[in-house]
Amino acid sequence: xxxxxxxxxxxxxxxxxxxxxxxxxxxxxxxxxxxxxxxxxxxxxxxxxxxxxxxxxxxxxxxxxxxxxxxxxxxxxxxxxxxxxxxxxxxxxxxxxxxxxxxxxxxxxxxxxxxxxxxxxxxxxxxxxxxxxxxxxxxxxxxxxxxxxxxxxxxxxxxxxxxxxxxxxxxxxxxxxxxxxxxxxxxxxxxxxxxxxxxxxxxxxxxxxxxxxxxxxxxxxxxxxxxxxxxxxxxxxxxxxxxxxxxxxxxxxxxx
Amino acid sequence: xxxxxxxxxxxxxxxxxxxxxxxxxxxxxxxxxxxxxxxxxxxxxxxxxxxxxxxxxxxxxxxxxxxxxxxxxxxxxxxxxxxxxxxxxxxxxxxxxxxxxxxxxxxxxxxxxxxxxxxxxxxxxxxxxxxxxxxxxxxxxxxxxxxxxxxxxxxxxxxxxxxxxxxxxxxxxxxxxxxxxxxxxxxxxxxxxxxxxxxxxxxxxxxxxxxxxxxxxxxxxxxxxxxxxxxxxxxxxxxxxxxxxxxxxxxxxxxxxxxxxxxxxxxxxxxxxxxxxxxxxxxxxxxxxxxxxxxxxxxxxxxxxxxxxxxxxxxxxxxxxxxxxxxxxxxxxxxxxxxxxxxxxxxxxxxxxxxxxxxxxxxxxxxxxxxxxxxxxxxxxxxxxxxxxxxxxxxxxxxxxxxxxxxxxxxxxxxxxxxxxxxxxxxx
Numbered sequence: 001x002x003x004x005x006x007x008x009x010x011x012x013x014x015x016x017x018x019x020x021x022x023x024x025x026x027x028x029x030x031x032x033x034x035x036x037x038x039x040x041x042x043x044x045x046x047x048x049x050x051x052x053x054x055x056x057x058x059x060x061x062x063x064x065x066x067x068x069x070x071x072x073x074x075x076x077x078x079x080x081x082x083x084x085x086x087x088x089x090x091x092x093x094x095x096x097x098x099x100x101x102x103x104x105x106x107x108x109x110x111x112x113x114x115x116x117x118x119x120x121x122x123x124x125x126x127x128x129x130x131x132x133x134x135x136x137x138x139x140x141x142x143x144x145x146x147x148x149x150x151x152x153x154x155x156x157x158x159x160x161x162x163x164x165x166x167x168x169x170x171x172x173x174x175x176x177x178x179x180x181x182x183x184x185x186x187x188x189x190x191x192x193x194x195x196x197x198x199x200x201x202x203x204x205x206x207x208x209x210x211x212x213x214x215x216x217x218x219x220x221x222x223x224x225x226x227x228x229x230x231x232x233x234x235x236x237x238x239x240x241x242x243x244x245x246x247x248x249x250x251x252x253x254x255x256x
Numbered sequence: 257x258x259x260x261x262x263x264x265x266x267x268x269x270x271x272x273x274x275x276x277x278x279x280x281x282x283x284x285x286x287x288x289x290x291x292x293x294x295x296x297x298x299x300x301x302x303x304x305x306x307x308x309x310x311x312x313x314x315x316x317x318x319x320x321x322x323x324x325x326x327x328x329x330x331x332x333x334x335x336x337x338x339x340x341x342x343x344x345x346x347x348x349x350x351x352x353x354x355x356x357x358x359x360x361x362x363x364x365x366x367x368x369x370x371x372x373x374x375x376x377x378x379x380x381x382x383x384x385x386x387x388x389x390x391x392x393x394x395x396x397x398x399x400x401x402x403x404x405x406x407x408x409x410x411x412x413x414x415x416x417x418x419x420x421x422x423x424x425x426x427x428x429x430x431x432x433x434x435x436x437x438x439x440x441x442x443x444x445x446x447x448x449x450x451x452x453x454x455x456x457x458x459x460x461x462x463x464x465x466x467x468x469x470x471x472x473x474x475x476x477x478x479x480x481x482x483x484x485x486x487x488x489x490x491x492x493x494x495x496x497x498x499x500x501x502x503x504x505x506x507x508x509x510x511x512x513x514x515x516x517x518x519x520x521x522x523x524x525x526x527x528x529x530x531x532x533x534x535x536x537x538x539x540x541x542x543x544x545x546x547x548x549x550x551x552x553x554x555x556x557x558x559x560x561x562x563x564x565x566x567x568x569x570x571x572x573x574x575x576x577x578x579x580x581x582x583x584x585x586x587x588x589x590x591x592x593x594x595x596x597x598x599x600x601x602x603x604x605x606x607x608x609x610x611x612x613x614x615x616x617x618x619x620x621x622x623x624x625x626x627x628x629x630x631x632x633x634x635x636x637x638x639x640x641x642x643x644x645x646x647x648x649x650x651x652x653x654x655x656x657x658x659x660x661x662x663x664x665x666x667x668x669x670x671x672x673x674x675x676x677x678x679x680x681x682x683x684x
Contacts, residue, residue: 062529094471101465104461120396120428132463133512135464136467172526174449177437180374181376190435194365196355196363202531204410208528219528
């Protein structure tokens, strides 16, 4: 769309050679990839911080019930939308991975510069949730099936189920037990207690609140299945949102 | 040719765009060139006066040290009275948390007690009672910081107590936070697990980059877009691509399985995070109250920053008593007839001549006397308690301390509605 009334230049060869044309396309590709990456980084980051928020900020919020329920569901939104865009427009099966990677790059910059660099919270208090294995799962299911319906069902369920195992390798060490003044705490609880957060009192944590007590201590699988199920539904919706956002509409000059 | 409104707007905008851009750039440079002054306060003055006066009354607050080295510990102790006339506008402290107001974890909280109970968790306070508290803090980051005691109330927000400047010397690199686990081993929580956290995350992120580049380096983005637009989308993914994808996923899942199993092998005994409300916290037993005070109206002179309160005080004790101190919202207003020396307390909160009584003679045992208590000091205004005149609930509150010749202290809660006087010279 242009506001100019000038006539277009006469048609002709825009490039001196085929090599120059290919070089221009490749350069544009890299610029495009960078722009898309930054757009995803910024928008997904805002979305995730608003919806996952404290569950992703602090280690003492990463419980067995609320965190594996909430975090994958809200992360699925941008993963599905990015897949929709990259798959439908370019047949590129890396949308979910790009989205997760962009989010994590943004989060790590945020956690290192802001949380550690400015306010001195140790990284073991503020590291983000790991999402990359889930991105691989979603992308490869789409690649192999070629179907967004199959990806929603299989990919969505796997997305929810893989979240906790993807994070446990880091989290396990912080679930060792210690005792402070006669009170039993995990290291995750203790880090949150030691490193003072003026605006984050203990009571705003939601540690295994809710129902679903039927399965006793096996809280994670129940939360993961529930999360996977909701992720399926979110995938359906956000695939469409992604498609809608990647639709190009032009305005006629007369409409401007 | 006539131009539409939007065309004129577009032309005007393009003409001024350069200048606007220059001014904007200059503003950005100006705003970021000079060092920003660190914030010293924690917003305690921003809360409405009636909330600060009628929720928690802090007294006997002490900082065991105001200068310490990195790794050195200090204690922040004191007492807090949970005001009987807790405002309706704020949730009751049925779920509360003892906190510290400081700019980030410059001191870490090693332990915290309310009464005899350790309170790493949320606890419940009862209206009308007094509690003593102790927070053990360990210096972590060098600098000069304002350190407050604070209690967060669920659905109510933070209620900040008095603050003191604390200076920390040394180097943060020397800071350690040793913690003994239940298995007897000791770790440094300051750095525990951080290298592995970085390693694990960045390994997966590197793998993600490989996956992205594998696809991107084949044909880029634009060419693939052209192919899709040309209707060739079903020819773009080869069997080799699918094979690679399958192998990639299988490898990823195997790696994940390995990491998961390794974590379980390395840390066989793990617990879920611990949470829960602590109830039955022991409060201070003040014994039978020997002083009563009934509120008989009051006023606040806005121009003179003067709070005048009519009280009917009865001394049921064995010794004569003199009104010595009124404390509210962390401020202390002292009667100089009683306090002959200045106590150790942050200057910005201590009005050592801020309290006067119309009849300074002691109240004899068994006597009931009508008194006019006057609280007047600039700190009342500086700490924004004078905003009481503009609050939705213009009721003040606080603790009045009376002293006997033997040094015994009696306390009584006072509070009630006050009428603002906006005219200079107005009387009660």
